[in-house]
Structures are given as C-alpha cells and as structure tokens.
Amino acid sequence: xxxxxxxxxxxxxxxxxxxxxxxxxxxxxxxxxxxxxxxxxxxxxxxxxxxxxxxxxxxxxxxxxxxxxxxxxxxxxxxxxxxxxxxxxxxxxxxxxxxxxxxxxxxxxxxxxxxxxxxxxxxxxxxxxxxxxxxxxxxxxxxxxxxxxxxxxxxxxxxxxxxxxxxxxxxxxxxx
Amino acid sequence: xxxxxxxxxxxxxxxxxxxxxxxxxxxxxxxxxxxxxxxxxxxxxxxxxxxxx
Numbered sequence: 001x002x003x004x005x006x007x008x009x010x011x012x013x014x015x016x017x018x019x020x021x022x023x024x025x026x027x028x029x030x031x032x033x034x035x036x037x038x039x040x041x042x043x044x045x046x047x048x049x050x051x052x053x054x055x056x057x058x059x060x061x062x063x064x065x066x067x068x069x070x071x072x073x074x075x076x077x078x079x080x081x082x083x084x085x086x087x088x089x090x091x092x093x094x095x096x097x098x099x100x101x102x103x104x105x106x107x108x109x110x111x112x113x114x115x116x117x118x119x120x121x122x123x124x125x126x127x128x129x130x131x132x133x134x135x136x137x138x139x140x141x142x143x144x145x146x147x148x149x150x151x152x153x154x155x156x157x158x159x160x161x162x163x164x165x166x167x168x169x170x171x172x173x174x175x176x
Numbered sequence: 177x178x179x180x181x182x183x184x185x186x187x188x189x190x191x192x193x194x195x196x197x198x199x200x201x202x203x204x205x206x207x208x209x210x211x212x213x214x215x216x217x218x219x220x221x222x223x224x225x226x227x228x229x
Binding site: 024025028029032033036037046050053107110111114116119120121122125136137140141168171172173174 | 178179180181184187188190191192194195197198199201202205206207208
C-alpha cells in the first residue's frame with residue numbers, strides 16, 4: 001500500500017469526507033470486479049459494492065492497516081454476500097436459484113454481445129456454490145493464503161482448504 | 177468421472193485467463209454516487225452488522 005493511500009486513509013479516519021470519497025472512488029473498480037467474479041451477477045455485484053461502500057464509510061475508523069485496504073474491502077464485501085445468501089436461503093431456496101440464474105444469464109449475454117466466448121470454465125464456475133467459488137477465487141486468483149481466507153470468511157482454514165479442493169474437482173469435471 | 181483438464185495447473189491457467197477477460201469487460205466501470213451512511217441498496221434483505229471485519 002503506497003504512502004499516498006495511507007495518507008488518504010488517515011485523513012478519512014480523521015473525518016475528512018473528501019478524502020473518504022477519493023478512497024472509495026479509487027477502490028470501487030477493484031471491489032466491483034471482485035464481486036462480479038464472486039457473484040457472477042452484475043446487478044447483485046453492484047448492490048453489494050454499494051453496501052460495502054456504506055459499511056466502509058461507517059467503519060473506516062476501525063481499519064487498522066494490518067491488511068491491505070483492498071483486502072479489507074474484499075472481506076466486507078464477501079461477508080455481505082454471504083449474509084445476503086443466508087437470508088435468501090432462509091426466505092426461499094427457489095428464489096435464490098432464480099436470481100442466480102438470472103444474474104448468470106445477464107453476464108453471459110454481456111460476454112456474447114461483445115463476441116466473447118462464455119467458456120466451459122466460466123459456466124462451471126457459475127455452477128459452483130458461492131462458498132466454493134469464493135474460496136477458489138480468493139486462493140487461486142487473488143493469491144490469499146488459506147489462513148487469510150479463513151479470517152476473511154470467518155471459517156477455519158481447514159474448511160477453506162477443503163472448499164478449494166472440492167471446487168477444483170467440480171471445475172475440472174466434465175459436464176454430464 | 178471424466179476430467180476436462182489434465183491437471184489443476186492447466187485448469188487454473190485457463191480459469192485465470194477467463195477471469196481476466198471478465199475484468200476487461202468491466203474495465204471502465206465507474207463508481208456510482210456515494211450513498212449516505214446508513215442507507216442500503218439491498219435487494220430483498222439487508223446486511224447485518226456482522227459484515228464489518
């Protein structure tokens with residue numbers, strides 16, 4: 001994390017609204033792109049990104065610099081996504097499935113409308129559970145350790161490891 | 177069980193490339209206007225306090 005970012009964070013923590021706005025604006029694309037990959041649903045990613053920004057504005061004083069600011073945002077965004085999925089599951093399983101399907105279709109359309117291929121791997125990724133997808137993404141795309149992911153998602157690192165392994169098996173498996 | 181990649185490395189190489197393409201699709205994303213603290217945009221249900229690390 002650069003000196004400039006640290007300076008802006010410090011200003012934001014002291015109540016400088018303009019510094020906070022700069023901080024959030026500069027990190028929004030990174031956060032949104034992570035959430036697109038985690039949710040595979042552009043609309044849901046946008047909603048969770050906005051909620052993450054709100055949470056960040058409320059909690060900026062608690063950021064202690066032990067992890068990169070971007071990792072802190074990923075942690076908040078991931079937990080909000082997990083929370084959203086839990087609530088949906090409690091409300092109605094079918095609704096969760098329908099919304100996920102709708103989100104995937106929208107993303108697939110975005111790909112195909114730009115003459116980009118919606119590959120088998122992305123299709124397989126969309127069929128993983130959100131828990132497995134986040135574990136694989138954070139480990140193998142973002143490069144976090146099992147322990148770091150465990151802390152982010154508030155689960156034991158052994159659980160992260162088994163989710164990553166199971167996720168990779170599912171991704172490699174030929175569709176039936 | 178039939179596997180479509182010879183190894184995890186091959187799968188991860190392909191997956192990274194595909195996710196890079198996905199990033200490119202949203203390369204020009206711009207942040208929306210910042211919401212007011214306390215506001216929420218949640219669809220169907222709202223986040224809990226537990227999300228803050």
